[in-house]
Amino acid sequence: VGSLTPNMLWLRYLQSLSANPIPTKMVTAFCLYSISDSSTQILIQKKDITDMDADRVLRFATFGLVDGFMGHTWYKNLDIVVENVLGE
Secondary structure (H helix, E strand, C coil), X not given: CCCCCHHHHHHHHHHHHHHCHHHHHHHHHHHHHHHHHHHHHHHHCCCCHHHCCHHHHXXXXXXXXXXXXXXXXXXXXXXXXXXXHHCC
């Protein structure tokens, strides 16, 4: 793999987003929801990392998978509706 710079990682992410938009968005949302709930438990609720509610993190992450898919679908369809209404 070698050393990957942040720029290289970003370019690979964009390539993945272009080639496989739905799975990429689903995995991205999964990761962001996991990070979000984990940081909330640690920073806001003052839980030690060993006392975190892992089931809760997994529930939020799973919702991220669904949200990644639904968000993609919603905005794709919304684009079609707006184009039809505006005639663009």
